[in-house]
Amino acid sequence: MSITVSNISKSYKSVKALENISFNVKEGELFGLIGPDGSGKTTLFRILTTLLIANEGSATVADFDVVADYKKIRNNVGYMPGKFSLYQDLTIEENLEFFATIFGTTIEENYDLIKDIYVQIEPFKDRRAGKLSGGMKQKLALCCALIHKPKVLFLDEPTTGVDPVSRKEFWEMLKRLQQKGITILVSTPYMDEAALCDRIALIQDGKILQIDTPQAIVKHYPKQIFNVRANNTYQLINSLKAYEHNHSVYPFGEFVHYTDKRADFEREDLIQYLESENLSDIEIEKTLPTIEDTFMELAK
Amino acid sequence: MKKENVIEAQNLTKMFGDFTAVNAISFEVKKGEIFGFLGANGAGKTTAMKMLIGISKPTSGKANVAGFDVFTNAEDIKKNIGYMSQKFALYDDLTVKENITFFGGIYGLSRKQIKEKSNNLIEALGLEEVANKLVGALPLGWKQKLSFSVALLHDPKIVFLDEPTGGVDSITRRQFWEMIYKAANQGTTVFVTTHYMDEAEYCDRVSIMVNGKIEALDTPKKLKQQFKVANMNDVFLKLARG
Numbered sequence: 001m002s003i004t005v006s007n008i009s010k011s012y013k014s015v016k017a018l019e020n021i022s023f024n025v026k027e028g029e030l031f032g033l034i035g036p037d038g039s040g041k042t043t044l045f046r047i048l049t050t051l052l053i054a055n056e057g058s059a060t061v062a063d064f065d066v067v068a069d070y071k072k073i074r075n076n077v078g079y080m081p082g083k084f085s086l087y088q089d090l091t092i093e094e095n096l097e098f099f100a101t102i103f104g105t106t107i108e109e110n111y112d113l114i115k116d117i118y119v120q121i122e123p124f125k126d127r128r129a130g131k132l133s134g135g136m137k138q139k140l141a142l143c144c145a146l147i148h149k150p151k152v153l154f155l156d157e158p159t160t161g162v163d164p165v166s167r168k169e170f171w172e173m174l175k176r177l178q179q180k181g182i183t184i185l186v187s188t189p190y191m192d193e194a195a196l197c198d199r200i201a202l203i204q205d206g207k208i209l210q211i212d213t214p215q216a217i218v219k220h221y222p223k224q225i226f227n228v229r230a231n232n233t234y235q236l237i238n239s240l241k242a243y244e245h246n247h248s249v250y251p252f253g254e255f256v257h258y259t260d261k262r263a264d265f266e267r268e269d270l271i272q273y274l275e276s277e278n279l280s281d282i283e284i285e286k287t288l289p290t291i292e293d294t295f296m297e298l299a300k
Numbered sequence: 301m302k303k304e305n306v307i308e309a310q311n312l313t314k315m316f317g318d319f320t321a322v323n324a325i326s327f328e329v330k331k332g333e334i335f336g337f338l339g340a341n342g343a344g345k346t347t348a349m350k351m352l353i354g355i356s357k358p359t360s361g362k363a364n365v366a367g368f369d370v371f372t373n374a375e376d377i378k379k380n381i382g383y384m385s386q387k388f389a390l391y392d393d394l395t396v397k398e399n400i401t402f403f404g405g406i407y408g409l410s411r412k413q414i415k416e417k418s419n420n421l422i423e424a425l426g427l428e429e430v431a432n433k434l435v436g437a438l439p440l441g442w443k444q445k446l447s448f449s450v451a452l453l454h455d456p457k458i459v460f461l462d463e464p465t466g467g468v469d470s471i472t473r474r475q476f477w478e479m480i481y482k483a484a485n486q487g488t489t490v491f492v493t494t495h496y497m498d499e500a501e502y503c504d505r506v507s508i509m510v511n512g513k514i515e516a517l518d519t520p521k522k523l524k525q526q527f528k529v530a531n532m533n534d535v536f537l538k539l540a541r542g
Contacts, residue, residue: 036469037440134341161386161466163340163495164533165540189467190496192533204469233502234481250474251481253501253531254520296470 001060002027002152002183003048008057010043017043019206021057025185025199030178032197033187034295040206041187042082045156048185049079062151075103078145082156082187084137088130092121092140095129096147103148113180114143117173135166142173153177155186159193171196191292202295209298214291221289221297223247224265227255230279239277243270250296257293258284303330305364306458306489307352312361314347321347323512324361329505331457334480334490336500336520339509340540345493346462348509352491353460354378366457379408382451382459386466389447392436396427399435400450407454421449441472448479452488459483461492465499477502497533506532508539515539 003025010018018040025031033041046052048061050070059066062076086095096118100107111118121139124132129140138158145153155174159167171193178184186197194200195214202209202217210217230236233251240249240258247259260270267284274282307329314322322344329335339345350356352365354374363370366380390399397418404414422431425445435443444464451459461480465473477499484490484504492503500506500520507517516523516539520532527535 036472037467039469157467161341161463161495163343163540164497164536165340167495168537189469191470192498232485234478234485237478237481250471251477251502253498292470296474299469299471 001025001063002029003031003059003061003185005044005048005059006057008044008047008054008059010040010047010052010054016206018047018054021203021206021208023201023208023211025183027183028178028181030174030184030186030196030198032194032200033185033203034189034191034194034200034291035187035203036189038205039203041203042156043206044203045079045081045154045185045187049077049154050074075148076150077152077154078148078150079154080141080145080156080158082160084141086129086137086141086144089128091126091128092132093125095140096143099144100147105148107147110147110149113149113177114146116176117146118143134162138162138166138170142170146177150182152183152185155184157187157189159188159190167193191290191295194291200291202291202298204295204299209295217291217294218289221294223259223289223297225287225289225293226258226260226267227252227283227285227287228258228270228274229255229281229283230274231281232279235277236274236279239274239279243273248297248300250293252293255287257287303332305329306331306367307335307363307365307491309352309363310361312348312351312363313359314344314351314356315359320512322351322358325509325512325514327507327514327517329458329489329491331489332484332487333505334484334492334503336503336506337491337493337509338500338506338536339493343509343540344512345509349460349462349491349493352377353381353383379454380457382454382456383462384447384451384459384464385462386444386464389443390435390450393434395434396422396431396438396446399446400453403450404453409454417453421453425449441468441476444468445472445476445479448476452483456488458489458491461490463493463495465494465496473499497531497536500532500536508536510540 001024005021005023008018008021035041047054048059050066050073061073064072096107117139121136159170174184199213201211236256240246245261247261250257270284271282305328310326311324313324337345351358351370354370354377365377368376400418401414422428465476480490505519507514523535527538529535
């Protein structure tokens with residue numbers, strides 16, 4: 001096992017940030033922690049990277065204990081915090097050299113590992129980190145986290161606030177790193193990125209709701225979901241919410257996702273009801289659940 | 301009945317030295333419309349938005365926002381719009397009530413109006429229990445909903461939302477969009493940027509900026525037809541990747 005987490009709890013004063021968290025990450029696995037702001041993701045990252053000590057429980061990273069062997073862990077992991085933490089007044093190249101030196105290595109020694117990513121920012125290597133765009137900062141931070149060839153890579157919301165194009169490129173980079181044998185623990189609030197992980201843990205309010213492969217998580221969804229559309233989305237949402245048989249109602253892209261409490265749901269009944277609410281152009285079709293549907297059902 | 305335009309931009313351009321951040325963009329937004337303003341990081345969205353809300357002077361072109369010219373009446377624009385960004389939020393060390401009172405005052409509302417609005421708003425958001433708590437102690441989702449309501453305190457004609465739902469959980473994100481639908485239904489125009497492509501589908505019309513220019517502008521449905529793809533994410537990837 002590359003990461004083991006056993007019954008970890010952490011509180012800040014009266015706030016329980018993590019409650020009895022347990023999971024394992026296999027060697028070479030791309031494991032996702034999926035949850036919103038404030039769900040405890042960052043606290044967990046800080047415990048696993050030895051920057052914070054848990055109140056209860058134990059954890060190992062690359063077979064080292066996070067408390068007893070913290071120095072060994074620091075040599076064996078790369079950590080990209082959610083907040084940009086490089087030196088703003090050093091250039092791209094200077095930042096990278098600095099991190100290489102700290103870990104007793106050189107850019108040349110591990111250039112292979114970062115090459116794919118570094119070539120994209122190399123044309124700007126004399127630019128100060130503070131002057132870089134969001135996408136470029138993110139690439140530099142990833143290079144700095146990789147320069148000592150870590151066994152395990154921790155990425156805390158690497159794509160938050162990043163546009164869809166850069167997000168896609170970033171995940172392609174992660175897949176390539178995984179192929180080089182690096183274990184990756186990554187957190188994200190974007191549910192569509194969850195599908196790109198080998199396994200995911202859904203986390204909310206410091207608790208893990210479910211752990212499984214993305215495919216299996218979607219399979220466990222208990223209801224039939226319907227895509228509903230009408231001429232006025234705002235009225236449609238209000239009417240569906242007022243419908244006595246509704247189990248859940250969520251706007252979802254161009255449709256509203258609706259589930260019904262009854263096992264013998266009849267589409268015609270709902271159409272009639274919506275028409276009585278003065279809605280028109282009504283469409284109701286079966287659809288498959290997404291990870292986000294599952295998350296909302298579990299978090300309800 | 302043809303609805304009036306509340307934003308009109310014609311060849312709106314902003315240059316920083318030799319660099320053209322916004323390159324002659326032209327578009328209109330109608331009253332009560334939810335208008336999605338999309339683009340990659342660095343495409344020029346924020347610069348364009350700053351010109352529209354009257355805090356950055358365009359280099360050339362024309363724009364009229366809420367009936368006022370961005371060159372000559374920037375101050376009037378500020379009084380007639382609401383603005384909310386992911387970063388700005390509210391004052392963490394003021395309570396919910398104090399924040400509402402403060403912003404109400406800034407927007408020039410009377411004491412009576414502030415009191416009334418404040419009570420309505422706290423009730424509508426279900427914040428009775430935390431009305432006298434510091435905003436800093438609230439979960440992010442609540443802060444964002446409060447912040448949106450505060451941006452609407454003075455009944456602006458247009459509200460500008462700059463990535464209002466970043467990092468917010470799925471359920472709260474949807475509650476937030478329901479608030480947007482409600483505001484639009486009451487006639488407030490909503491101008492919104494987002495990196496969540498499923499949210500782009502909630503908009504009446506969407507524009508996509510690439511390298512300072514608007515490269516696409518239509519309803520999500522028509523954009524998907526035009527680019528022959530199933531969702532807005534693929535529209536975005538096709539356009540922004542070239």
